[in-house]
Amino acid sequence: MAVKINPTRMELKRVRERLKTAVRGHKLLKDKSEEMIRQFTILIRKNKKLREEIESELSAALKSFMLAGSLTDSKTLEQAISLPAVKYEIIGGKKSIMNVMVPKIEVIKTGDENIFPYSFAGITGELNTSVQSITNLLPKLIELAEVEKSCNMLADEIQKNKRRVNALEYFMIPQMEETIKYIVMKLDENDRANLIRLMKVKELIEKRESRGRS
């Protein structure tokens, strides 16, 4: 046993109390872990689906933008896109999943997407459509950001929680049980020693008394 403790009744009571708390905590943490993993599996599936969708759609949109952009000279292009018609406002809130604070993002689009800030003389129609398709993808991108971040944070928290559960299950609780066993054994031993001592003393007294009488 690693820790030196006094084999007293006081100590025994204290350790028993601690063990009770530890067992309770272990059960709670294990339940928490289970629920977090359940939530995580739902989220990560969603994350994967979203990412696969976005990756193909976004690279297609960017590709068409690049192709369309290559038809225009870079100065005109730069000018055309430097004043976007749409602006995004974001409200970054927080949501709690099993006490893990994950982001909750709301997007508010301001500006009119039907007003183009560039003249069509310099810009091709393809460019216009590709910008449009990137714009249309944005809400999905934000959703991906939200889900992916939640997954990241949950994964981290689950791992931390797992470590706590394991520390309790494989270290703290066995150690306390051993301590209790040690104290109980010591106390019993003392008890027996005491009993034997009493018996011996009684024997001695009886012997002396019988000798006196005879």
Added chain:
Amino acid sequence: MTKYDSIAVIGKSHDILGFKAAGLNVFAVSEGKEARSTLMRIADRGFAVIFITEDIADELKETLQRYKTKTYPAIIPIPTAKGSSGVGIKGIMQDADKVIGADILFRQ
């Protein structure tokens, strides 16, 4: 408290032009070191989401790790016009692996 109310995009200038047209804040960088300093500079400036192109994200793995446990900013790798290099999907796989210890998503 910082208000998180905008979106940023970090990447090579030709990759992120499209996002500029869509009305996001773009930060053009040319290589990993520059991207790192840019990212660190803008990370606390109230961007709720920072999209970062996969080629740059791949170079900044350690830096990204630092922001993983914070609620904001959410730093998300995105593909470029060349298509996805798999960095984003790999991130998801790593998360799943961390939690469950097994591949639950891509098992056939």
